[in-house]
Amino acid sequence: MTVIHTVTLNIDKEATKSFECSERESILHAGLRAGLPMRYKCTNGTCGECRSRLINGRLQRLQPADSPLSQLERESGWFLSCTHTPKTTLEINAPLFTDSVQIPHQTVHAKVKKIEQLQPGLAQLILRTPRSNTFQFLAGQDVVLSHLSAEHRYPIASCPCNGMELEFHIHQRAHDRFSQLLFSSLKRGERITINGPRGHFLLDERSNRHLIFIAWERGFAPIRSLIDHFISLEMDNPVSLYRVSSERPYLHNHAKSWHAVLEQFDYQWIKSKTDGSTRQLITQLTNPPQRNLSLSSADFYIAAPAEQLIELSEQLITLGIDESKLHGSPL
Numbered sequence: 134m135t136v137i138h139t140v141t142l143n144i145d146k147e148a149t150k151s152f153e154c155s156e157r158e159s160i161l162h163a164g165l166r167a168g169l170p171m172r173y174k175c176t177n178g179t180c181g182e183c184r185s186r187l188i189n190g191r192l193q194r195l196q197p198a199d200s201p202l203s204q205l206e207r208e209s210g211w212f213l214s215c216t217h218t219p220k221t222t223l224e225i226n227a228p229l230f231t232d233s234v235q236i237p238h239q240t241v242h243a244k245v246k247k248i249e250q251l252q253p254g255l256a257q258l259i260l261r262t263p264r265s266n267t268f269q270f271l272a273g274q275d276v277v278l279s280h281l282s283a284e285h286r287y288p289i290a291s292c293p294c295n296g297m298e299l300e301f302h303i304h305q306r307a308h309d310r311f312s313q314l315l316f317s318s319l320k321r322g323e324r325i326t327i328n329g330p331r332g333h334f335l336l337d338e339r340s341n342r343h344l345i346f347i348a349w350e351r352g353f354a355p356i357r358s359l360i361d362h363f364i365s366l367e368m369d370n371p372v373s374l375y376r377v378s379s380e381r382p383y384l385h386n387h388a389k390s391w392h393a394v395l396e397q398f399d400y401q402w403i404k405s406k407t408d409g410s411t412r413q414l415i416t417q418l419t420n421p422p423q424r425n426l427s428l429s430s431a432d433f434y435i436a437a438p439a440e441q442l443i444e445l446s447e448q449l450i451t452l453g454i455d456e457s458k459l460h461g462s463p464l
């Protein structure tokens with residue numbers, strides 16, 4: 134029988150986060166699965182990057198390793214979260230990335246696990262990294278993918294809770310040689326180099342405000358990463374998702390399925406016209422289905438082409454939205 138314990142991590146003097154960890158998995162792995170930006174590098178007990186401190190409870194060693202910790206450190210409660218699992222309920226201190234600038238730049242060679250066409254001219258690409266060299270990033274960030282001499286920058290569409298499998302939504306475009314390769318010759322098992330991560334389009338995890346996500350046309354990838362991360366953190370803010378597109382949005386049913394896991398969630402597709410889409414969106418935002426939604430008490434996460442992002446941000450500021458509550462990712 135798998136025994137599961139609760140691990141409580143002290144984030145700072147005021148905040149803690151608890152997550153479940155079975156006696157068969159490492160505390161590091163369980164914390165990442167719960168959406169925590171835990172520091173790590175090797176995952177096999179050699180680098181010391183995941184050095185954590187036991188405050189209460191008992192640990193057990195999951196895998197033998199030449200610990201970089203001294204005996205004195207071990208006797209003082211220091212341990213490696215990648216090689217240890219709980220034996221009882223635990224309280225620990227562990228190092229977290231608190232900002233995108235702390236995440237080291239990485240070059241990881243991954244393999245194509247899956248390529249699937251989502252719509253004509255739009256493909257889902259899933260890359261799998263080696264188990265010993267997973268990719269660390271924060272939800273909402275992007276990377277440069279390269280293969281042969283083609284490279285391009287794309288937002289990651291998946292959640293950092295699984296650094297071994299990264300998902301991308303790639304549109305075929307003439308000036309994007311990587312997308313041309315993807316649509317013409319790239320095959321399962323081929324090697325892709327991932328460089329990054331970059332970007333500051335990050336979820337404010339301390340916010341208890343209404344979260345409004347706006348994905349304009351092909352801007353769904355970073356929004357999906359943020360919402361999946363929100364779900365893994367088990368945050369309970371009300372969430373609204375607006376998708377602006379001329380055609381039925383891709384992964385429309387997937388977005389609708391978030392109703393099943395988010396208690397307060399509403400989702401609307403705004404069928405865009407050649408022009409006037411910003412006005413349509415503002416009309417929807419100012420007449421929300423939830424009567425109690427006040428725009429001034431919301432945080433906005435907008436992934437849109439630069440022109441629409443600027444126009445929409447200006448209109449929201451005109452409506453009294455504080456600029457600090459606007460988070461934008463230009464496509």
Ligand code: FES
Pocket residue numbers: 172173174175176177178179180181182183184213214215216
């Ligand atoms: S991640 Fe390297 S020692 Fe744990």
